[in-house]
Amino acid sequence: xxxxxxxxxxxxxxxxxxxxxxxxxxxxxxxxxxxxxxxxxxxxxxxxxxxxxxxxxxxxxxxxxxxxxxxxxxxxxxxxxxxxxxxxxxxxxxxxxxxxxxxxxxxxxxxxxxxxxxxxxxxxxxxxxxxxxxxxxxxxxxxxxxxxxxxxxxxxxxxxxxxxxxxxxxxxxxxxxxxxxxxxxxxxxxxxxxxxxxxxxxxxxxxxxxxxxxxxxxxxxxxxxxxxxxxxxxxxxxxxxxxxxxxxx
Numbered sequence: 649x650x651x652x653x654x655x656x657x658x659x660x661x662x663x664x665x666x667x668x669x670x671x672x673x674x675x676x677x678x679x680x681x682x683x684x685x686x687x688x689x690x691x692x693x694x695x696x697x698x699x700x701x702x703x704x705x706x707x708x709x710x711x712x713x714x715x716x717x718x719x720x721x722x723x724x725x726x727x728x729x730x731x732x733x734x735x736x737x738x739x740x741x742x743x744x745x746x747x748x749x750x751x752x753x754x755x756x757x758x759x760x761x762x763x764x765x766x767x768x769x770x771x772x773x774x775x776x777x778x779x780x781x782x783x784x785x786x787x788x789x790x791x792x793x794x795x796x797x798x799x800x801x802x803x804x805x806x807x808x809x810x811x812x813x814x815x816x817x818x819x820x821x822x823x824x825x826x827x828x829x830x831x832x833x834x835x836x837x838x839x840x841x842x843x844x845x846x847x848x849x850x851x852x853x854x855x856x857x858x859x860x861x862x863x864x865x866x867x868x869x870x871x872x873x874x875x876x877x878x879x880x881x882x883x884x885x886x887x888x889x890x891x892x893x894x895x896x897x
Contacts, residue, residue, distance in 0.1 A: 651829065651881060652826070652828075652829035653829070654677050654678050655674065655675075655676055655826060656674070656675045656703045657673070657674055657675075657875055657881060658673045658699040658700065658703075659671075659672060659880070660673065660689075660695050660696065661695065669878070671689075671721055672875060672877055672881075673685055673687065673688055673877070674686070674875055675700060675703060676805070676806045676809075676826070677705050677709075677806065678805070681712060681805045682705055682709045682710050682712070683710075683711075683712040683713070683714060683805060683806065684710055684712075685714045685716065685824060685833050686714075686715060686716055686722040686723075686877060687722065689720065689721055689725055690725055690727075691724075691725075692724070693728050693729055696725065696729070707733075710733060710737055711736070711738065712737060712738045712740065713726065713729070713737055713738070713739050713740070714739075714740045714809075714824065715740070715745065716741075716822050716823070716835030716836070717742075717817060717821040717822070717836065718749055718756065718818055719755075720757075721877075722835070722836075722877070726739070726791040727790070727791045730792075735792075738795060739791060739792065739793050739795070740793070740794065740797055740803075741797070741820065742797055742798075742811075742813060743797075743798070744819040745819070745820035745821075746796055749791055749793055750791065750792060751790025752790075756818060756854055797811045797822065798811065798813070799813035802827070807826065807827055807828030807829070808826075808827035809824050809826055810825040810869075811824060812824070812865055812866065812869075813865075814837045814865060814866070815855070815858055815859070815862060816848065816853050816854065816858030816860065816861065816862050817835070817836045817837060817848050817853040817854065817862075818853075821835060821837060821859075821862075822835065823837050823866065825871070831874075831875065832866065832869065832871045832873070832874045832875065832886070833875050834866075834876050835877055836849070836852070836876075836877055836878065837859070837862060838863075838866075838874055838876045839876050839878050839879050840874075840876045840878070840879025840880055841879060845874060845884075845886070845889045845890075845893070846893070847860050847863050847893050848860065849878070861897060863893050863897070864897070866890050867894050870887065871886040872886065873886065
């Protein structure tokens with residue numbers, strides 16, 4: 649769906665643990681640069697290629713990928729994507745996410761102790777679904793990160809992209825503010841459910857208190873549109889809604 653000039657959300661299907669839902673990577677482009685924000689699942693490559701083609705921006709023109717954080721629905725497709733483009737793509741992420749994406753550290757949610765504890769608490773049918781999901785995601789290969797970004801850094805692409813470090817969901821989670829269109833790419837820091845904007849989904853953050861407190865940083869920006877990886881586009885007085893969420897902390 650078109651958000652602004654050179655800004656398009658790609659609607660992809662996601663099937664995990666028996667649940668069918670949508671995820672929304674974002675495509676950004678201008679005359680010099682084509683950027684994909686987040687790379688979907690390991691099974692998402694063909695869907696991304698098709699979705700980009702429908703926007704009129706060929707997949708072969710992709711030259712940068714920005715990763716908001718290390719979760720597998722954001723990085724699962726990255727290794728295969730880089731292979732298909734012969735690694736002629738620059739990968740950017742926050743410095744705290746780099747070792748996980750590169751395989752120097754195990755992904756936080758794939759910690760064996762946490763997985764064992766989580767599985768033991770699930771009923772049999774859900775446990776079997778989760779075990780299948782874990783088996784499917786283990787083949788994730790490491791992917792090289794070419795550049796790390798910092799809080800409040802302005803990337804000189806597509807009219808200027810301000811990096812906002814919003815830790816909590818994961819240590820190096822980032823949001824991106826598109827200066828030209830006043831659009832926020834929120835990653836998993838915000839969520840749209842039944843048409844309303846909320847903070848991070850309960851139970852899914854490494855540090856929930858920090859994740860919710862990170863919403864306060866977003867109130868410093870004039871935001872007309874928020875793009876949430878889960879839930880898609882939200883435009884209904886974003887600034888006011890963020891202030892409401894910040895007051896609830």
